[in-house]
Amino acid sequence: MQLTGAEIVVKCLLEQGVRTVFGYPGGAALYIYDEIHKAGDKLSHILSRHEQGALHAADGYARATGAVGVALVTSGPGATNAVTGLATAYMDSIPLVCISAQVPVPLIGNDAFQEVDTVGITRSCTKHNYLVRDVRDLARVLREAFYIAKSGRPGPVLVDIPKDVSNTKTEYTPANGEVNIRSYRPTMKGHPRQVRRAVEMLQAAQRPLLYTGGGVILANAWEELRWLTLALDLPITHTLMGLGAFPANDRHFLGMLGMHGTYEANLAVSNCDLLVAVGARFDDRVTGKISAFAPHAKIIHIDVDPTSISKNVRVDLPIVGDVRLVLEQINAVIREEQTEQKQIDRQAWWQMIEEWRKKECLRYNQGPEIIESQYVIESLCSLTDGQAIIATDVGQHQMWAAQFYGFQQARNWLTSGGLGTMGYGLPAAMGAQVAFPERQVVVITGDGSIQMNIQELGTCLQYQLPVKIIILNNGFLGMVRQWQELFYERRYAQTDIAVAPDFVKLAEAYGALGLKCNRPEDVLPTLRQGLAHPGTVLMDFQVQRESNVYPMVPAGGALQDMILGELL
Amino acid sequence: MKHIISVLVENEAGVLSRVSGLFSARGFNIESLSVAPVGDKQSSRITLVTGGDGPIIEQILKQLNKLIPVIQVVNLSDGPHVGRELMLIKVTTDRGANDKSAREEIMQIVSIFRAQVVDATPTSLIIEVTGDNDKLHACLAMLEPYGIADVVRTGQVALARGNRK
């Protein structure tokens, strides 16, 4: 069958099971857009209002569903606008395929109109990228792109397609069989001897701790993780990226660890004698001062990416493999040996943990006059039973959301952890809402962050996405202000953003419902009203201006030296 | 310590920039790098010399392996290997009356180092010398007094000894 490059793009997308593409058109992308138009209902396209929005939406779609998110942008500025979205996905290992259009092959390198070296620019923020100079390579490249994006350690892959390639015909053969790349073969199964060693170490440990991360979510391994946790009665803590893998209201869960982690989680790390890292990468926001991190512990590290292992922290037992398969292997050995019975007594360890828990490190005080952000999030959690899909931006509101929204399920938490991209929340929520039109999707954002991609309200309205936006409006770039308060003697350099639009009117201007809330007693009614409304809603909560996120481990400090809040 | 790392890659556009980009982005240093297609021209061999302590070298090897078009990574410095580098040295011999004796001395040095003269003009010689790093340094030092107009060196290339891969 002779098809043009653009026709092949659509064929391959459908072949991969793609039903939705997030994008923004332009000259070099016209042939591809034309084919998407012709594909009609088979392939829907969501037009964002900025390419960054399209990328984050595809990313939110991927995080919420586990499928590969797809974005399409034009050459030049379209591609450069996509870079933040790619980098965000790259840092959090999110599977995306981004198709960018490019100037025609004969013009490449000529400083042609809307030409940038997209492959060069995105090399370090994609898992892999391609420039397709010959239409005969196109189908293979697209199939490889999907395969690379979703396998091993997932990540974004970019395919740059020159305009003439999208308009050249070639013979198209439908996909047959698996993609085979001789230089790319991720290790999936754990080494059996290492697996046995891990079980022995778990059995022998007096004070074990599970430290799990985004890898558990990416591997869809939460069932296996729950089984292990409960079977061996293990305390478990999550990274920011790991939230939702284990239900937050279960007593085994110690909350998040790290810079803004709980007292009990961080002290458990500092005192455990076995730390089992599962799909987590020992990020500096988690470890604090490396030399004081888990100083008494042997460390087991399960990760599909060998570069994650022993990168920051030396581990005693590395297991390279897919979290789900390795946990299955571990669980099988435990079942076979009935380790449950061999279990050594960990009463003393649990007692220590319960003591730390009594500190109630997340305590805050909701007074009668001014709304506390924590209270808004706690109220949201109870109104939605911890079952909503929550997208955030970056800052204090993000940390409070992590601390106070008790996630019951995986894939309900969309946040930019690695890159910390302000402007991520609203478009990510759109992506999730497109995937799950019936579900409650809520953006928790700040007055700073929301203004970074506020234009996406237009997209919400165009596609009738009933996303609920909660602005915790403190008139500051709050997280930065917090650092200035604590470490720069309250010199608030360029963090006061009290001059802001009337968000309610802004929402209304787009055709959304805007609600404003100033008083603590109105928090619940406002949330109820907003959540019940069938369309897009923006809720502007005027919150305490200068409130801090605690606990806090100062950058480079040891976990146990965290600063606790004023109440403690 | 220096490490010679041999990287077999798909012979496709952009591979070299992926490898060199990795080094610059992660702050690893490259002392020398040489690359050429091998065998069927489907793949290329990059030989690079880098420095760093154990954990850094471990990261370098893992990060190289992680690049999609990288087929195989071997740290040749882990075992016995033969490393070679080639240097071309242009020596000026334009020294009037002394010229003739200078040329004779140079020829002696050339033969000691089993080098070769690959070009000669009335005022200059180009000498080609191959060997390991030390040998090239020694040869260069001996020729220095005669006046060196220019030097070019390839990076090191290396193979493991015996049947080791």
Ligand SMILES: Cc1cc2nc3c(=O)[nH]c(=O)nc-3n(C[C@H](O)[C@H](O)[C@H](O)COP(=O)(O)OP(=O)(O)OC[C@H]3O[C@@H](n4cnc5c(N)ncnc54)[C@H](O)[C@@H]3O)c2cc1C
């Ligand atoms: C303002 C701010 C504050 C923050 N504070 C904190 C904090 O207090 N605490 C905290 O934890 N984080 C915090 N973060 C987030 C932090 O920056 C990191 O993003 C996060 O800690 C990384 O989480 P992770 O270790 O789970 O790794 P991820 O980035 O989720 O990486 C996943 C790991 O799993 C591996 N993996 C992927 N797929 C698989 C698979 N199928 N099988 C096996 N392994 C797999 C990957 O190779 C990788 O090593 C903060 C971020 C911001 C913006």
Ligand SMILES: Cc1ncc(C[n+]2csc(CCOP(=O)(O)OP(=O)(O)O)c2C)c(N)n1
């Ligand atoms: C694109 C981008 N620019 C700058 C930063 C640095 N930064 C981190 S948090 C923050 C403040 C965020 O303010 P706001 O969205 O109002 O949230 P708050 O902390 O007040 O809850 C800034 C500027 C960032 N993370 N991302």
